[in-house]
Amino acid sequence: MILHELINYDTLRMIWWLLLGVLLIGFAVTDGFDLGTGMLLPFAAHDDIERRVVINTIGPVWEGNQVWLILGGGAIFAAWPQLYAVSFSGFYLAMFATLVALILRPVAFKFRSKREGARWRASWDWILCVGGFVPALIFGVAVGNVLQGVPFRIESDMRIFYEGTFFGLLNPFAVLCGLVSVAMLMLHGSAWLQLKTQGPVAERSRAWGSAAALLTVALYALAGVLLWFFIDGYRLTGPANMTGPSNPLLKGAERHAGAWFANYAAHPWLWLAPLLGLAGPLLALLGLRLRRPVLALLSSALGITGIILSVGVSMFPFILPSSLNPRASLTVWDSSSSHLTLFIMLVVTAIFIPLIVAYTSWVYKVLWGKVDEQAIRDERGHAY
Template sequence: MILHDLISYDLLRVIWWVLLGVLLIGFAMTDGFDMGTGALLPFVAKTDTERRVVINTVGPVWEGNQVWFILGGGAIFAAWPPLYAVSFSGFYLAMFIVLAAFIVRPVAFKYRSKRPSPAWRSAWDWALFAGGAVPALIFGVAVGNVLHGVPFHLTPSLMPIYEGSFWGLLNPFALLTGVVSVSMLIMHGAAWLNLKTEGRIQSRARRFGTTAGAVAIIGYAVAGAWMALMIDGYALVNAVAVDGPSNPLLSEVSKGGSWMASYSARPWIIAAPIMGFAGMLMALRGLTSGGEATTLLWSKLGILGVVSSVGLTMFPFILPSSTEPNSSLTVWDASSSHLTLFVMLVATLIFMPLILMYTSWVYSVLWGKVTEDDVNANGETLY
């Protein structure tokens, strides 16, 4: 027996669908509080010392957290090539803006304190704000468009043709999901600052985080109702060979009805939105009552629930086509080969535990609050 036959093709496809979700959720949980902290920077910190405190809560960890984004992009490229081709071409300008924000952010970290000029430092502070708020908004808008369906089709030779425009991505539902994304990550950033700072910064973070959390909860509820009542769902019409070739055109897809039919077919997935609401509500409660570590954990649970609810609701679809439903990409027909998925899984089983152990060690070493005394006493070694 060939080694990779030990795990069936259909199971490998599901495993990599789950792993892609894990990478995206890991990115939202870790780099999410970095982005939320950046978006809060001009508002929770009023003096230069206060802003240095805020920056130094994320300065030592943001690079490691951003690795989850790189891993997610790499997983899409290697495990789901058609998804990579359609999303990175159709969302090209949006992705360019995200990458520009991610390029500006490290430059701002490195250059902000190189000169004492208030104008110089203020400019880089707003660059950090943009580096946090802009990607958070665009990621949310992207999720809204995926739920709505993306205007593309596949030629008989499986070449993707994107038929939309950048401005077409800014539809009302996508803008709502963008607001949910931004507010949720601002709440997450506030939960992080609540844990890592004290005094006035902590107080302001709690206040802004409470408002953002309320917006996230209300927005998530409205988006769910909107999706149930006004957004067409997608469904497979014919029986699909789950271990067949990666050719989306072999599937017949219908557009209509509601995405909520998934909850009738798989009632257990209701656990995801329940976690989303419960996590955000408890994080909101923690921000108002003064809880610290538990508030951040509840915020992470909320992110887990919100992000996983999208994937579980759409399964087996990973990128529906709004203009040609039969070109929609699913878990069963848009993956790499059996051997490729197996080799990637072996590499993941080796390296993922090492990444998690190293990340845990870093956070344990950096445990504790960042104070104004810290940045004043270590001016040359901190951001």
Template sequence: MILHTLLDYDVLRVIWWLLLGVLLIGFAVTDGFDLGVGALLPFVARTDLERRVVINTIGPVWEGNQVWLVLGGGAIFAAWPHIYAMSFSGFYLAMFAALFALILRPVGFKYRSKRESATWRSAWDWALFVGGFVPALIFGVAIGNVLQGVPFRFTDDMRMIYEGTFFGLLNPYAVLCGLVSVTMLVMHGGAWLTLKTEGTVAERARRFASLAALGTLVLYALAGWLLWAFVAGYQLSSPHLANGPSNPLLKTVTAGVAGAWFSNYQQHPWTLLAPALGFAGTLAALLGLRARWEGLTVVFSGLGIAGIILSVGASMFPFIVPSSIDLRSALMVWDASSSHKTLFIMLVCAVIFVPLILAYTSWVYRVMWGKVRTRDITHGDHAY
């Protein structure tokens, strides 16, 4: 009870905003290389044996990595119910497409090698490609729409109404953000393959990952410049109530503010560490690929991904999801959370279970450490 008293409502809200970022980064860094490997599968592996090698680099770990996605969804549902309502209603078709693509992955792993038919196996290989490419693209497109504002509103009785369309999400800036997401995860997946494979497959992966790293640097810089020059942001125009009720309709917001998403960098220069990490980590990954620093390259690409995601949060704080049609409906750190008690109970659970998940994940990676070789496939009883 003493700790509950010390952790004020505003402090808990910021903690859960940070934890949400940690969960998103955890998903992008771990399951991100799974998505990248899936997107690279038809290109880095030409023969059936090579493709089985590639699949088995992620086969033992992808399920554990996807736990971060489940944790992220659960955290949004429990800690940020208004955001959950908006995201899974407004982005329903996009989310369905992403989940359908993710479902293809375990089905592809299980069924691909059930038949010797080359046509059968090729079809599942392309299904695994879809399972990697489509979610990576959709998650980036979603971020691009959030930065521009999403067409939703709340009624006076707090019923959420979304007034956009699926194809409206595919605007040029959002698609650009989707491409940033694809290139950075392909870079990460290629870095993983250089660590886990050898020979021709590793060399092809190194080439594709290098191109993806270069593409990430260019597209991320372009997205940042367009965000500053052409995408008008939002500003809170009424005093914020950090300990106020979770009702987004009690504030006023100003839209069309040029450079609003860069004001935090001007007011708090230390936040520039986020985009700096995005550029530095990606550049280091590119150099690591060329220098053949296999393990370090995976770390560098992970740091680049973390920096890119952190830069979005640093730019938008305290906004989480602004509304483009009803400014007061914008969801912020201060008015979109669950109750004080709920956030506290969830924090206790997170303190207990997140370290357990990290410990188990570390143990799994330690057990599965090492390269996947062709003899592991031809003489193994448990290979996909």
């Protein structure tokens, strides 16, 4: 028996769908508090020392956190090439704006302290704020568009054509999903600042985080209601060929009202995902009000996990539905790489993901504790 045949093709496809979700959640939970902290910088910290405290809470870890984004992009490229082709080309301008924002963040970290001028430093502080806001918004907008269907089609020779526009992405429901993402990550950043700071910065962060928690619950619930009553989902019109070739055009699919809730009806235990998405921010709010930062941060992470899982559970087995031709929609079973490729990637992942998690855990253990404002005043123990 050939080694890669030890795991069935359909099983490998399912494993990689799950791993893609793990990578997205890993990025949102780790780099999410970096983005949220950046968004809060001009509001939680009012003078230069306070802002340096905030920056130094994420300065030593933000680069490591972005490894999850690189892993996610690499996984999409290697495991789901058609998904990569549509999303990274169709959402090109949105991706470009995201990359510009992410590139400006390290520039701001490094350049901010090169000059003493208040205007100079304030300008970089606002760039850090925008560098947190823009990716959070665009990632949410992208999810909102995926839930509605993306305007692409696939020809018989497997050429992919995207027929949407950048401003077409900014429809009301997608913007609402973007605001859910912004509020969710702002809450996460607030919980992080509660854990890493003290005094006025922690108190202001607690106030902003409390508002973000309530806003996350309200906007997420509103998005769910709109998805249920006003936005059609997608469903297969015949049995899925789980071991068939990666050709989306071989299946039947259609748009159908309420289709995104069919999995919940078939498996009621899946409601745990959206319930976690609602309960997590409320528990984080409780942690903030009780001044229990660990509870707030873990609860915020659970809320992020629930919100992302609820999207994946709703859409399964669809990964990227097509609003132009539902048959061209990409699913778990018809848009993956080959059996051998998925197996080799799984072996590599099984080796390196535990190493990354172990190293990251060690880094956070070493850096555990609050950022000391006095140390920054004394020019000791700070990076930025």
